Amino acid sequence: MTPPLKIAIAGAGGRMGKTLIEAVVQRADVLLSGALEHAASLVLGNSVAANVRISADAGAVLKGCDVLIDFTRPDASLPLIGACAEHGVKMVIGTTGYDEAGKAAIRAAAERTAIVFAANYSVGVNLTFHILDTVARVLNEGYDVEIIEAHHRHKIDAPSGTALRMGEVVANALGRDLRECAVYGREGQTGARNGQTIGFATVRGGDIVGDHTVLFAGEGERVEITHKASGRMTFAAGAVRAAVWLAQRDKGLFDMQDVLGLRHDTV
Ligand SMILES: NC(=O)C1=CN([C@@H]2O[C@H](COP(=O)(O)OP(=O)(O)OC[C@H]3O[C@@H](n4cnc5c(N)ncnc54)[C@H](O)[C@@H]3O)[C@@H](O)[C@H]2O)C=CC1
């Protein structure tokens, strides 16, 4: 019998970390082998499963796992990504908000170990990415694209990783480069809208788990594609599914489109 896949969670005391622990413990084919937090965390030493306490000893946690699932913040995850590459530990990265250097570090690490890196692990959002590619190819002229996202008051990055990925999917489908056509918020005498831009608007408040709308606004009609998450288990279950999928890969960079078999040339 194959031994269960050993999964450790980085950011174990966080909103996603707690949900990920629940998602791992629920499955019979995987084992929670470690739970990691920063050295000043108030939850260090707390028991989260049989024989697993939250620890700040990254070396020991990595030694005991096959896959590390990281939902922390970029400055915390980058040293872990380096350590996983060095020790051949596979990774599922859910953290958002990396700059270009951070993304380059993830690409470099994936030359040494297998990594799934996705801004959103829900099946619904990944299907939405797929649909957006089709919609953008059809509404490719005369439609202004705006992306609106809303999240809870604690979120520290904006726009969300999901909104940015939606922007990339639409920009790619329209033959544009998001780095050149994105407009992040508007204020004052902005002038008329440039039809080649993709606009982003961010809402933060309360306990909103994560809402995303991509609006294609034309003359006489508009199309709105919306996804709303009402709980975090959808992300956590997807991340654990990605960890199990990684068991068959040695190295390389993948995303949730690969895990779900949704990839085609353009997404
Ligand atoms: N890809 C996806 O599907 C999703 C991604 N996210 C992303 O996940 C990240 C975390 O989100 P939340 O759980 O809401 O945040 P959170 O703030 O509740 O949790 C982050 C946790 O990481 C811990 N942490 C900080 N430094 C650490 C270190 N060096 N080692 C270990 N742990 C450390 C913090 O103490 C905290 O407990 C964010 O970047 C968010 O955007 C969130 C939901 C879904």
Ligand SMILES: O=C(O)C1=N[C@H](C(=O)O)C[C@H](O)C1
């Ligand atoms: O911080 C969150 O909560 C979320 N972050 C991810 C993002 O930035 O896209 C995914 C999800 O929307 C929840």
